[in-house]
Structure formats: C-alpha cells, structure tokens
Amino acid sequence: xxxxxxxxxxxxxxxxxxxxxxxxxxxxxxxxxxxxxxxxxxxxxxxxxxxxxxxxxxxxxxxxxxxxxxxxxxxxxxxxxxxxxxxxxxxxxxxxxxxxxxxxxxxxxxxxxxxxxxxxxxxxxxxxxxxxxxxxxxxxxxxxxxxxxxxxxxxxxxxxxxxxxxxxxxxxxxxxxxxxxxxxxxxxxxxxxxxxxxxxxxxxxxxxxxxxxxxxxxxxxxxxxxxxxxxxxxxxxxxxxxxxxxxxxxxxxxxxxxxxxxxxxxxxxxxxxxxxxxxxxxxxxxxxxxxxxxxxxxxxxxxxxxxxxxxxxxxxxxxxxxxxxxxxxxxxxxxxxxxxxx
Numbered sequence: 001x002x003x004x005x006x007x008x009x010x011x012x013x014x015x016x017x018x019x020x021x022x023x024x025x026x027x028x029x030x031x032x033x034x035x036x037x038x039x040x041x042x043x044x045x046x047x048x049x050x051x052x053x054x055x056x057x058x059x060x061x062x063x064x065x066x067x068x069x070x071x072x073x074x075x076x077x078x079x080x081x082x083x084x085x086x087x088x089x090x091x092x093x094x095x096x097x098x099x100x101x102x103x104x105x106x107x108x109x110x111x112x113x114x115x116x117x118x119x120x121x122x123x124x125x126x127x128x129x130x131x132x133x134x135x136x137x138x139x140x141x142x143x144x145x146x147x148x149x150x151x152x153x154x155x156x157x158x159x160x161x162x163x164x165x166x167x168x169x170x171x172x173x174x175x176x177x178x179x180x181x182x183x184x185x186x187x188x189x190x191x192x193x194x195x196x197x198x199x200x201x202x203x204x205x206x207x208x209x210x211x212x213x214x215x216x217x218x219x220x221x222x223x224x225x226x227x228x229x230x231x232x233x234x235x236x237x238x239x240x241x242x243x244x245x246x247x248x249x250x251x252x253x254x255x256x257x258x259x260x261x262x263x264x265x266x267x268x269x270x271x272x273x274x275x276x277x278x279x280x281x282x283x284x285x286x287x288x289x290x291x292x293x294x295x296x297x298x299x300x301x302x303x304x305x306x307x308x309x310x311x312x313x314x315x316x317x318x319x320x321x322x323x324x325x326x327x328x329x330x331x332x333x334x335x336x337x338x339x340x341x342x
Contacts, residue, residue, distance in 0.1 A: 006275040006296060015295045016278060017266050023289045024258045031254040038250040039145060042243040049240035050117060050212050053091060056229045061217045087213040090116040094226035095234040112226045115237040117212030119145070119195070119205050123245050139188070141244050142195055144251040146204060155194055159187035161255045 008016075025032075065071060094112035101111045116122055120138035143150065143157035150157040163184045197203030218225070229237075272278055275296065282289040323331070
C-alpha cells in the first residue's frame with residue numbers, strides 16, 4: 001500500500017494541523033529564543049530585587065524586635081490575643097524621596113505601589129492603589145514560567161493568548177469573549193488545579209510565596225502601612241515588575257506567531273486532497289516538518305485509491321458460488337505461470 005495514495009479526510013486534516021502546531025512550537029525562532037531569554041533575565045531580576053526588598057523590610061522591622069528573648073514573637077506565642085507578626089511576599093512600598101505622582105483618577109498621591117513576589121501576583125497596580133489580588137496577567141506569568149511542564153501533562157498554558165486572538169478575529173463578538181468561553185474557563189481551571197499542586201504535585205503558588213516571604217510587623221492588608229524606601233530601591237522593585245511583564249509579552253509574541261502560521265496552514269490544507277501533497281509541503285527546505293507517522297497508522301483501508309477493476313471484481317464476486325478445491329488449484333497455477341500439464 002502506497003501512503004502517497006492516501007486521501008485526506010476531515011479527521012486526518014485535523015490531526016495534521018495539530019501535528020503542525022507541535023512542529024511550529026519546536027522551531028528555534030527568534031520569538032521563541034527571546035521568550036526563553038526573558039524568563040532567565042526575569043528570575044535574575046527577581047532574586048536581585050528580593051535581596052533589596054529584604055534590606056528595606058528589615059530596616060523598617062528590625063529582626064531583633066521580632067525574634068529573641070522578650071520579643072514580639074515571644075509575646076505573640078505567650079498570648080493568643082496578640083497578632084502583630086506575620087510573613088508576607090507582597091509589600092507596599094513608598095518612595096520617600098520622590099515628588100507626588102498622579103494616580104488613575106489624576107489625583108496627586110505619594111509614589112507608592114504594591115510589589116508582589118508571588119507567582120500570580122498583580123503586574124499592574126497603580127500608584128497609591130490597594131492590592132487588587134491575583135490579576136489575569138499574573139496568571140499569564142505563571143503559565144509562561146511553567147509552560148513546558150504544563151504542556152507535558154496535556155494542559156494549555158497558551159489559552160489566554162489564543163482567546164485574545166480568537167476574539168480579535170471575531171471583531172470583539174461577545175460570544176467569543178473570555179467571560180463566555182467554556183473551553184477557556186476549563187483550561188484555566190485545569191491550569192490552576194495543576195499549579196496549586198493538584199493530584200499530589202508541587203504547589204507552585206505556595207512555593208513561590210514561601211521562597212519570597214519576609215516577616216512584617218503590623219496587621220491588615222499586607223500587614224502594614226507603606227514601607228519607606230529610597231527612590232533607587234523603588235526603581236529596583238519596578239524593574240522586577242517590568243521583567244515579569246516582559247516574560248508575558250514575549251510569550252504572547254511567540255504564540256501569536258505560532259498561531260498565525262498554524263491558521264494559515266489550516267487554510268492551505270483544505271485545498272489538498274492527498275497525503276502526497278502534505279508530504280511535499282513538509283519536506284520543503286524551509287519547513288522541514290517530520291510528520292508523526294501515527295497519524296496515518298490507524299485508517300488505511302477506506303483512504304486508499306483502488307483501481308476500477310478491483311472495485312468491479314469486489315462487487316461482482318458477491319453472490320457467486322464458492323470455487324471448488326480443484327478450481328482454486330487451477331487458478332493458483334494460472335496466476336503463477338505453471339503449465340496445466342505439470
């Protein structure tokens with residue numbers, strides 16, 4: 001059976017599109033390399049910013065006041081009505097050297113922000129604003145950082161990017177918005193379950209929170225009022241947020257390129273009728289796509305191009321009496337060129 005005579009049907013086209021997506025993701029493109037580099041740079045920036053954060057926090061909340069004999073920690077353990085010490089990985093910082101700045105309402109406020117070292121911490125807090133919880137761009141950062149691990153277990157860390165592309169293609173049609181997309185909701189739920197340590201795995205949210213936690217004196221949101229810092233220190237924290245934003249941006253740019261290529265291939269393959277056409281496309285020097293052989297391993301029979309004679313014979317043999325043993329021997333000799341006298 002010649003695989004080049006295999007006809008394409010809807011099922012095989014769909015499988016080929018999925019396999020082409022895997023191929024596009026495997027290519028070492030400029031966009032992919034920029035994304036991978038942004039993650040390395042971001043981790044380095046986070047470590048550097050946290051070292052500065054530790055200096056700022058411990059300058060404001062001295063360790064000797066938290067631990068040691070007759071410290072706040074001692075009295076908190078002694079009396080269960082005292083709750084003034086806690087750990088946090090999100091810190092409300094205020095630059096004591098900077099002039100007033102404008103918030104989103106154009107009101108003058110102190111130059112202050114929440115800086116979260118958590119995996120899904122907000123990346124877009126305004127000056128003077130309260131911490132608005134784990135934002136969607138924070139989730140996108142988590143998806144980008146653990147993309148390969150998530151893909152390996154069948155998850156879709158690109159779901160938010162794909163949803164934005166789809167909605168843009170539908171010109172903002174609300175039927176395809178993030179709030180009404182059941183597939184997107186399921187992807188997010190599954191991603192969150194995995195990142196939270198579902199089924200006995202690592203709780204990445206908690207591990208980041210624990211790794212970047214510092215002791216704070218105070219109660220309420222982030223357990224304190226704004227922690228004073230210098231302008232250079234404040235800029236250091238902003239660089240950390242910018243590095244996390246850059247990871248999300250570079251991830252988005254790469255996947256946008258991948259999806260655009262796949263969408264174009266999806267349109268092209270609609271005009272192809274045989275596997276040989278796809279194979280010719282795949283073997284092009286610029287493509288070099290090794291098609292997964294399992295795509296063609298399941299259904300050969302109905303996809304083969306058979307001859308007209310074979311088709312006629314298969315139909316006309318229906319209802320004919322079965323040949324006798326002598327007739328079978330005679331037919332075999334004739335087919336193998338053996339004389340009747342032998």
